[in-house]
Each structure stands twice: as C-alpha cells, then as structure tokens.
Amino acid sequence: STPEDTQNTSFPFYVGTYTNADSKGIYKYELHEDGTFSDLGLQASTESPSYLSFSADKKQLIAANKKDPYQGTITAFEISADSLKFNNEMFSGGMNPCFLTTNADNQILVANYGSGTLTHLQLKDDGFLSTKIDVKKHTGKGSTSRQEGPHAHSAYYIPNSEDIVALDLGTNGLWFYTLNKSTNKLVLHPEKTLVMAEGAGPRHLTFHPNNKWIYVLNELNNTVTKIERLTDGGYEIKESTTSLPEGYTENAYAADIHISTDGKFLYASNRGPNTIAIFKVDANTGELTTMGFEPTKGETPRNFSLSPDDNFLVVAHRNSDNLTSFKRDATTGLLTFVDEIKAPTPSCILFE
Ligand SMILES: O=C1O[C@H](COP(=O)(O)O)[C@@H](O)[C@H](O)[C@H]1O
Numbered sequence: 001s002t003p004e005d006t007q008n009t010s011f012p013f014y015v016g017t018y019t020n021a022d023s024k025g026i027y028k029y030e031l032h033e034d035g036t037f038s039d040l041g042l043q044a045s046t047e048s049p050s051y052l053s054f055s056a057d058k059k060q061l062i063a064a065n066k067k068d069p070y071q072g073t074i075t076a077f078e079i080s081a082d083s084l085k086f087n088n089e090m091f092s093g094g095m096n097p098c099f100l101t102t103n104a105d106n107q108i109l110v111a112n113y114g115s116g117t118l119t120h121l122q123l124k125d126d127g128f129l130s131t132k133i134d135v136k137k138h139t140g141k142g143s144t145s146r147q148e149g150p151h152a153h154s155a156y157y158i159p160n161s162e163d164i165v166a167l168d169l170g171t172n173g174l175w176f177y178t179l180n181k182s183t184n185k186l187v188l189h190p191e192k193t194l195v196m197a198e199g200a201g202p203r204h205l206t207f208h209p210n211n212k213w214i215y216v217l218n219e220l221n222n223t224v225t226k227i228e229r230l231t232d233g234g235y236e237i238k239e240s241t242t243s244l245p246e247g248y249t250e251n252a253y254a255a256d257i258h259i260s261t262d263g264k265f266l267y268a269s270n271r272g273p274n275t276i277a278i279f280k281v282d283a284n285t286g287e288l289t290t291m292g293f294e295p296t297k298g299e300t301p302r303n304f305s306l307s308p309d310d311n312f313l314v315v316a317h318r319n320s321d322n323l324t325s326f327k328r329d330a331t332t333g334l335l336t337f338v339d340e341i342k343a344p345t346p347s348c349i350l351f352e
Pocket of ligand 1: 096
C-alpha cells in the first residue's frame with residue numbers, strides 16, 4: 001500500500017451552538033471515512049458561539065457570541081488537541097452577531113444582525129483580538145415585516161479581489177467595501193451596491209471556483225440568485241432559481257449555501273421543509289438545474305458543510321439537537337443519508 005492508502009481520512013470539526021437550552025458552548029466531533037460520527041465533547045464554555053471561524057494558520061478559533069438581545073462579542077481561543085483555551089473577548093460592534101469570517105491576514109469581518117452593522121477587526125500575531133475596530137452601519141429598509149431596518153447577515157472577502165461584500169437581509173441589498181490599509185477603516189463603494197428582488201432577504205453566499213459567479217441565498221423568498229463579476233470590477237444580478245419544490249406553500253426560510261470544490265453542484269438548506277436543495281451548475285452559463293431535495297432528518301437546518309474531501313455533507317439542526325451526515329455522489333451531486341448524532345442546539349459547523 002502507498003502512504004496515501006494508510007492516511008487517516010477522518011475529519012474533526014467544531015460545532016458552534018446557541019446556549020439558551022442544554023448547550024454550554026463549542027463542541028467537537030469527528031466524521032469518519034465511512035460517514036459515521038464520533039463525539040469528542042465540549043471544547044470551551046462560552047455564551048452562544050453561533051458562528052465560528054479559524055485564524056489563517058488554524059492555531060486559533062474565533063467565535064461570534066450572539067448574546068441576544070445585548071451587545072454581542074467575539075471571542076478568540078487557542079486550539080489544542082482536546083480543548084480550546086480562552087484568549088480574549090471583544091465587543092462585536094453591534095447586536096446579535098450571527099456570522100464572521102477571517103482572511104489570510106487574520107482580518108475579521110463580523111455581521112451583526114440586530115444592529116445592521118458590519119465590523120472589521122484584527123486577530124493579532126499573539127492570537128488575541130485587537131481593541132481597534134471599525135464599524136459601519138447600513139441604512140434603509142426593505143418591503144416586508146422582517147425588513148423594517150438593516151439586518152446584516154453575513155460578509156465575505158471576495159476571492160482574487162480587494163472587495164468585501166456584506167449581505168443585509170433587512171435592507172435587501174449587497175453592500176460593497178474595501179479596507180483602507182493605512183487607516184484600517186472600511187470604505188463603502190455605493191456605486192457597486194446591489195438591490196435584490198423585492199422581499200428577497202439576502203442571507204449567505206458562495207463563490208464559484210471560476211471567480212466569475214457568486215450565488216446568493218435569499219432567506220425570505222427562498223431563491224438562489226446568480227451574481228456575475230464584471231471585467232470592470234462591478235457586479236451584476238442575473239437569474240434567480242427557487243430553493244423549494246414547485247408549488248410549495250408552507251413556511252420556509254432558506255439558511256445556508258455551499259458549492260462543491262469542482263463547481264459542479266450547489267447545495268442550499270431550507271428551514272421549514274427541512275431539506276437540502278441540490279442544483280447542478282452549468283459549466284458554461286452558471287445556470288442552475290434542480291436535481292432534487294434531500295430531507296435532512298432533523299428540524300431547522302441552519303448550517304451545513306461539505307467535508308474537506310467533498311465526499312460528505314454534514315447538517316446542523318438548531319431545533320432538533322442533532323447532526324446528520326450524507327454521502328455525496330460526485331457525479332450526480334445527490335446525497336444519501338449515513339449517520340446521525342446528538343448535538344445541543346447546533347448552529348455552525350467548521351471542519352479543521
Ligand atoms: O438575532 C436574531 O437573528 C436571527 C438571524 O439568525 P438566524 O437564526 O435566522 O440565522 C433572526 O432570525 C432573529 O429574529 C433575530 O432575533
């Protein structure tokens with residue numbers, strides 16, 4: 001056998017949670033090569049670490065603590081084999097931080113849902129969060145009851161670009177920024193702002209590996225909207241595709257979206273119907289064809305992740321206290337249920 005044959009191909013992952021019920025903080029699990037789970041236990045006690053990210057070298061883990069209805073915080077932890085050691089905690093620059101991401105320079109973006117603010121902060125070389133932050137508040141509103149004011153839901157560093165994009169469910173728009181490197185402040189580029197279809201409610205997005213297409217998941221009208229990156233640096237809204245079966249009339253709130261590393265299949269979770277919508281991506285046009293809807297075997301699939309080898313998809317169910325795993329067919333994109341494990345109020349999955 002070759003060295004590759006004997007490699008351990010199981011994948012550890014962290015789970016962020018809401019701590020309003022049984023959960024105490026951040027947990028760790030392992031996904032084995034047959035798609036079954038092991039529970040590696042509580043790693044850190046911390047209040048509602050609803051979203052997680054790693055530092056660039058994966059030596060630290062950073063959590064967004066959604067301290068509803070108060071000012072939220074961001075906490076940094078040192079990673080060790082069997083626990084997370086608390087480093088420090090900073091205000092998140094707003095209320096109900098529900099998303100954060102880190103780039104190769106350990107800069108951090110945080111979306112604060114309650115206050116509709118986008119925050120930039122820095123993880124320093126010593127693994128502690130800096131005290132200097134920049135906060136930008138979105139303005140405006142949309143046309144539905146959930147859109148009475150700004151509600152930032154996620155933010156991303158756009159690959160191969162200096163641009164940052166923040167999705168605001170409340171203002172129904174995508175806000176584009178750059179970071180001024182000398183002042184360390186976020187600079188808004190209003191000419192690039194995109195307004196989604198009325199009542200759409202943009203929540204999360206995923207980037208196609210070709211750097212041309214971006215797929216935005218809209219929570220309120222349950223659609224995926226393709227955005228095209230233009231050669232002049234701008235962005236253009238293209239077609240939208242429903243994440244629900246034809247004729248579906250019950251309540252549904254789309255939550256999370258991911259694309260396979262080869263860019264061939266796109267997945268979106270639907271809270272309510274409790275399904276993963278599976279789409280094939282046309283390699284020439286980026287248009288989506290619906291391949292099916294896989295029941296997730298739990299309630300409220302708020303977050304999911306593809307395993308690092310793309311062979312499995314793991315779903316976190318906020319309202320049924322469980323994680324489920326599915327084997328992914330790389331040719332058809334379809335999913336087959338494999339295993340289930342208990343997890344308290346899981347809201348985020350982060351593979352090592
Ligand atoms: O704090 C809040 O945030 C959520 C958004 O989070 P999610 O659970 O939908 O991801 C929002 O729905 C809720 O009303 C608000 O209180």
